[in-house]
Amino acid sequence: MAKGKKFVEAITSMDEDFAKWYTDIVKKAELVDYSSVKGCMIIRPYGYAIWENIQKNLDERLKATGHENVYMPMFIPESLLNKEKDHVEGFAPEVAWVTHGGSEELAERLCVRPTSETLFCEHFAKIVQSHNDLPKLYNQWCSVVRWEKTTRPFLRSTEFLWQEGHTIHATAEESEKETISILNMYADFCENVLAMPVVKGRKTDKEKFAGAEATYTIESLMHDGKALQSGTSHNFGDGFAKAFGIRYNDKNGQLQYVHETSWGVTTRLIGAIIMVHGDDSGLVLPPRIAPTQVMIIPIAQHKEGVLEKAEELRERVSKVARVKLDSSDKMPGWKFSECEMKGIPVRVEIGPKDIENNEAVIVRRDNREKIVVSLDELETKITETLEIVQNALLEKAKKHREEKTYSAVTLEDFIEIADNKPGFIKAMWCGDEACENKLKEVAGVSSRCMPFEQEKLSDKCVCCGKEAKTMVYWGKAY
């Protein structure tokens, strides 16, 4: 039996139909199932285990930097949502409304939280009196609801899971520092854990969060050349503080408004992992986020001593990695395919001949490279290989992004690239929203961000030709 033979039902090829490839993977890798609740997803054990690894890593980082977890109600009274004008305009059209409790109609309807700024603000106003009470660095892990018309698992769903951080500070400098420091934490997490390079930058006014003074973002590039906003961090200045009356007595006994931030990443990151690393055999998971890093697959397991040896290896590897042993009665080829579909970074094959030679075969998921290793150094080789795979995935993703990042200095070039070369387009911008709208209209792209790492491609706005203020990353986006 050929080891490479596909035993699990094949998925659509990504070049043929990327959207279909994506939904095939989320179903066949058993990340998600659909339910009778339109637009909502069931996150299955394997998908949820990825989310738990994301949570664990981020939660540790947040706690190490002094953030504390809290839990706010899932409902927001309509009058509370209405308190900050820009915010309610941004969210009211897409919230779910609770109108009845049991058989009684409510006096005031409640929305299911689309985000919790208003609840945090109301709470902050109650608990903050003095400069000694500041800063408050709060975070919550929960689900939120936004009434989306078209949905896709992980990328855009009516309900999704996220963390939302909400902090208040004495000064504008401190809130800006927090906003940037969280953005850097997100970027580091994406690069070093998810093996996904990101562009850090600021959103234009048109694209910023409802109620924010400044929104910062990390933008990543998917395999098909579309951009994915992967995390955002907002500085609210004192806008919400004024709307909600969040004030403190400073050291001189003067009443001052606090400065506020909020920031979040969501289960969307799982969609990003799929679309950055996956291939036509299924998921490819970076070792640092993979629920199972190593799968041990016995060959000819009916033969004496094979299963025992495989179990012995599992036990040994469990000291250095998250490992499982597939001792089911499926054929090895089937097990290989399942391992590939689930994106398990490394598989270890062990059969009678390997045992005789005191060897095992390590196979990398990312490039299928096979390495024959002595059993004496199995743990070391596994650890090394996981590290190599992690780095290789990041390098590959970086290379992909570089190859798909283009520059345009004329509108003609810009449109030509947008029409024919999926990817990021770097181009200068005058700062006028009219040009943003026009580029959307003529090229179908939106501004992704004004990157922190600026380049001066030309003096002029790619759209109107007037003086350019900043370089912008543009692209089609999820």
Added chain:
Amino acid sequence: MAKGKKFVEAITSMDEDFAKWYTDIVKKAELVDYSSVKGCMIIRPYGYAIWENIQKNLDERLKATGHENVYMPMFIPESLLNKEKDHVEGFAPEVAWVTHGGSEELAERLCVRPTSETLFCEHFAKIVQSHNDLPKLYNQWCSVVRWEKTTRPFLRSTEFLWQEGHTIHATAEESEKETISILNMYADFCENVLAMPVVKGRKTDKEKFAGAEATYTIESLMHDGKALQSGTSHNFGDGFAKAFGIRYNDKNGQLQYVHETSWGVTTRLIGAIIMVHGDDSGLVLPPRIAPTQVMIIPIAQHKEGVLEKAEELRERVSKVARVKLDSSDKMPGWKFSECEMKGIPVRVEIGPKDIENNEAVIVRRDNREKIVVSLDELETKITETLEIVQNALLEKAKKHREEKTYSAVTLEDFIEIADNKPGFIKAMWCGDEACENKLKEVAGVSSRCMPFEQEKLSDKCVCCGKEAKTMVYWGKAY
């Protein structure tokens, strides 16, 4: 300055007004805040940290026994909720209904999950075909909503946090085994982590879960003699499987219905911790669940070397316990009171004289015992003391429960006890719901459970005098 002096605002004494004492504690220990959302609570960092410790311990136990976490939608379409008759009758009167998404009225209204049996059943029906697919041992951590008329933080709130386990099995024996094994896990957790003894038993038909064949419960006794249902585990038999068509092909190729269980504990456990261990100075937390186990409080911290020494001790103790150092500029007496209010199991006082003598003073929260220890053996003594406090709290709670558990063999005695002696009443029962109702009416108590550990107090039902079938724990309950 007298060390025992109260610096934080005093709380109501528990003997004077237990309900007021309880709400004073949840506010002043900063566990909870109220919001403008009626019946919903804000769980503040200290309260949430307790919940995180509960989660961490239970989640490890669940994973170690093969359970996997998943996430189901928070909404249930009305038609789905209606699928199991008893279940919908039990829950429909107390659910919140979403009727609008954005500005559009929904074709079918959705309830916010009060519990997720129906969603799990729908999913199970899709993913289970063969006996190889069984068992499925699923759990989810989430919040649920039940439209309660009168609410109290942690004990009864419109929204609360919980874990809900949902499992399906091939046979009735396996589902019963799972139901009991989870109940035992809950009981072990309560006793060994929360230092809270529980009575394990089965609910009467009147008190069982809507749709269950059998509901098992752990019942604990609060300081005021009221019972608290602290966790439940339900065996559904094949009732839900039949309503939702969850079938599998057995080894002989015959279609069979699965057997199902569900079980849960909630943030209510935090209310139990408060009411079992707390005193008139505030919370008393068992060390194994306390977010901060040890607080180091410098005395005369302005004197040279004191803060440095305190920080050195904090660093050392951090190797063996969750420790903090209070180096704020509050007076030591104030810090002591805060420590007591927050129930921190052990505080360490270190001042210039202690440093000179190479000593520190360890003070237990539960009985205020002071122990002078050599700094050379600080870590050992801290570890020992935390263990001693943990055990002492369990012993005290057990003693309290024993003292407040009464037996009655006549109705007259039963009423006399119910009227004058708050606690559990053990009494025989014929099994007839009419007697349950009558005891509620004449004595104001409900059946808590039919305990696994039965005693034969008499041959006759305490209420009607007919032949007794079982001994029941009765009590007034939260």
